[in-house]
Amino acid sequence: MKKSNTRIANKLKTPAVAVDALIFSVIKGKLKVLLIKIIGGPYKNKWALPGGLVGLKESLEDAASRVLSEKAGVNEIYLEQLATFGELNRDVRERSVSVAYFALVSSESFFPKTTEYYADIAWHDVGRLPEMAFDHKKIIEYGRERLINKLAYSNVAYALLPKKFVLTELQNIYEAVLGKKLDKRNFRKKVQEIKLVKETGETRQIGASRPAKLYVFSERRPRIIDIL
Amino acid sequence: MKKSNTRIANKLKTPAVAVDALIFSVIKGKLKVLLIKIIGGPYKNKWALPGGLVGLKESLEDAASRVLSEKAGVNEIYLEQLATFGELNRDVRERSVSVAYFALVSSESFFPKTTEYYADIAWHDVGRLPEMAFDHKKIIEYGRERLINKLAYSNVAYALLPKKFVLTELQNIYEAVLGKKLDKRNFRKKVQEIKLVKETGETRQIGASRPAKLYVFSERRPRIIDIL
DNA sequence: CCAAAAGTGTTTCCAATACACCCATGC
DNA sequence: GCATGGGTGTATTGGAAACACTTTTGG
Numbered sequence A, B: 001m002k003k004s005n006t007r008i009a010n011k012l013k014t015p016a017v018a019v020d021a022l023i024f025s026v027i028k029g030k031l032k033v034l035l036i037k038i039i040g041g042p043y044k045n046k047w048a049l050p051g052g053l054v055g056l057k058e059s060l061e062d063a064a065s066r067v068l069s070e071k072a073g074v075n076e077i078y079l080e081q082l083a084t085f086g087e088l089n090r091d092v093r094e095r096s097v098s099v100a101y102f103a104l105v106s107s108e109s110f111f112p113k114t115t116e117y118y119a120d121i122a123w124h125d126v127g128r129l130p131e132m133a134f135d136h137k138k139i140i141e142y143g144r145e146r147l148i149n150k151l152a153y154s155n156v157a158y159a160l161l162p163k164k165f166v167l168t169e170l171q172n173i174y175e176a177v178l179g180k181k182l183d184k185r186n187f188r189k190k191v192q193e194i195k196l197v198k199e200t201g202e203t204r205q206i207g208a209s210r211p212a213k214l215y216v217f218s219e220r221r222p223r224i225i226d227i228l
Numbered sequence C: 001c002c003a004a005a006a007g008t009g010t011t012t013c014c015a016a017t018a019c020a021c022c023c024a025t026g027c
Numbered sequence D: 001g002c003a004t005g006g007g008t009g010t011a012t013t014g015g016a017a018a019c020a021c022t023t024t025t026g027g
Helices: A005-010 A060-072 A136-153 A157-159 A167-178 A182-191 B003-011 B060-072 B136-153 B156-160 B167-178 B182-191
Strands: A016-027 A030-040 A051-053 A077-085 A096-104 A117-123 A198-205 A211-216 B016-028 B029-036 B051-053 B078-085 B096-105 B118-125 B196-206 B210-216
Touching: A005 B016, A016 A060, A016 A136, A016 A167, A030 A136, A030 A167, A051 A060, A060 A077, A060 B078, A077 A136, A077 A157, A096 A157, A136 A157, A136 A167, A136 B060, A157 A167, A167 A211, A167 B196, A182 B118, A198 B060, B003 B136, B016 B060, B016 B136, B016 B156, B016 B167, B029 B060, B029 B136, B029 B167, B051 B118, B060 B096, B078 B136, B078 B156, B078 B182, B096 B136, B096 B156, B136 B156, B136 B167, B156 B167, B167 B210
Parallel strands: A016 A096, B016 B096
Antiparallel strands: A016 A030, A016 A051, A030 A117, A077 A096, A198 A211, B016 B029, B016 B051, B029 B118, B078 B096, B196 B210
């Protein structure tokens, strides 16, 4: 709220507004986050979340989508706001607040490419983060907790998988995020019981073993339902 | 994130940053929110959440505490960030983003007073909101959902009650927020079982009925635990 | 016939729910 | 003695968790 008009006339200075994108994926059974390596300035060679300032003519969510697309080459993914970080010393260069967004992608859906803006871009294991710029380590930790919670009471796992998948892959997503093994029978019973997924009729075979049934999510949009 | 230094040199303009305070309390069995009535400008005589711009030398949380104290006379209460709202048209006067904070107070702990800055200040029933400025109706609805969830998996109810209280009052808090009746025996069994509260040994009597035991919360700081 | 991953049911246990009467007090 | 709110226990049910073997395929 900014209530009296004098406030506006005064043009009281407020912090700069940025968005940061926390892009999660599960790759080879590990929870990963996409990071870029900063080229210059006081944070040179430090890793950071892809981000950018918010323009006057774009909403926060639009800014987050833009950053995702421009800086990481990611489109059409699950995106939601995580939280806003605004400690005084979070950026040594200028006072800023950052609205962190939380994104989920299927590892099959894209491969990061380095751009001219960054020294590097890569998936990092959330359990073993490199030295990071700003307060980004804190943001990632916060996001991870959110992800753990969301898996338990929503169907967002769909965003971490390709359209068609086998139940073992779905279970691997859960195990990677939660960091613990789940019982195969109970897991399968549950996801079918609550109609989280449905059979496609197709199967897929990898190597010399019994072909697995391919499933799709019953609904590929956020939905609240108890899973764990 | 704002990565390359040229960004900073350019001083790219970003939206103004404000904080809004969503102050909830349960009064006479109803969930209420504290609103102020705007004195002038395009939103004259509309109701809104207490709020204000964020200074360059204060963190977001400090700004929220300041607003709470200056604009609503509230101190020492439960405060957490809710979400940040940044649609293009949320404020007709200038482009702004608002970081909404979520506060809980005991209705005994303070009584709102009108200040020179506002035409009025009052508790409003969350179920019957007046016409409101900005996107504040949306913020309140969002906050209410957060509150419902938090009551279910945390002990934040302590912030809605005075230090000592009787179990019926605690149950009333839950019923007012959830909007449904709970079973008295099951409710009491549960809150004692999980050690949410403990007896003080004192009692309190109102009118001509059996005196009720006074309880306190085992812990008056946020704690995660399953209640419902 | 062996290796590799897929698939499948039953039992046990605990927590959530439903439910109705007696108690202490003031007037 | 009656009106008012305070306080208490048990039986039932449903979901969570534990648990091991058979199936299908390729080589």
